[in-house]
Amino acid sequence: MYRDGYFLEQTVQKLTKSMLKSKEKDGSNCRFILMGSEGVAHPDGKTDPKRSNFERCVLFLLRWLVPPHADNEKAALYLHQNPSFDWSVVRPGDLFNKKEVKDDDSKGAKGYEIFDHPQGALFGDNPTARSDVADFMVGLATMDQNTWEEKFNHKMPVVYGKKEEEKCKPDETKKSK
Numbered sequence: 231m232y233r234d235g236y237f238l239e240q241t242v243q244k245l246t247k248s249m250l251k252s253k254e255k256d257g258s259n260c261r262f263i264l265m266g267s268e269g270v271a272h273p274d275g276k277t278d279p280k281r282s283n284f285e286r287c288v289l290f291l292l293r294w295l296v297p298p299h300a301d302n303e304k305a306a307l308y309l310h311q312n313p314s315f316d317w318s319v320v321r322p323g324d325l326f327n328k329k330e331v332k333d334d335d336s337k338g339a340k341g342y343e344i345f346d347h348p349q350g351a352l353f354g355d356n357p358t359a360r361s362d363v364a365d366f367m368v369g370l371a372t373m374d375q376n377t378w379e380e381k382f383n384h385k386m387p388v389v390y391g392k393k394e395e396e397k398c399k400p401d402e403t404k405k406s407k
Contacts, residue, residue, distance in 0.1 A: 239304040249315050262317040263370050264309065265363065266302050268348050270321055272386050273310040278347045285352045306386065318370055319386040322363045323356030342366060345388045356390040363389055
């Protein structure tokens, strides 16, 4: 699939050009929501914190050895350079399948948190359920225009699963023999 070029970048270009034609024709406004990865750095070079030397080396190798990663970065760069339409690049942490997908609690709390930039280490630090990423992306697609414009348009939010509080604390009453 990738030997003939960058599939994702080309697809993003075709779809966004189609969106612009539709917008010019009938004034409709669409949102382009792309799922990237936590390893895709924000193209502005300022928003994301500087990665460690090890992580930068790993990302360099990924760029050269895993074409889909470079393709993801090129797609994000293309969107960043084209402010004429609404877009957002969602960057989840390490993805996993949740065994049970629960509805939100009665207070409307979600099982995930949203950040402006990556938090912590690149690998293993921030697991994110695929179902939570899907929930967030559906929310982006259906939220009111004012909230979209304020918080997510032309941005690259990072999605992480909420960390569970420590369930068991060590028993400090035991005495060593």
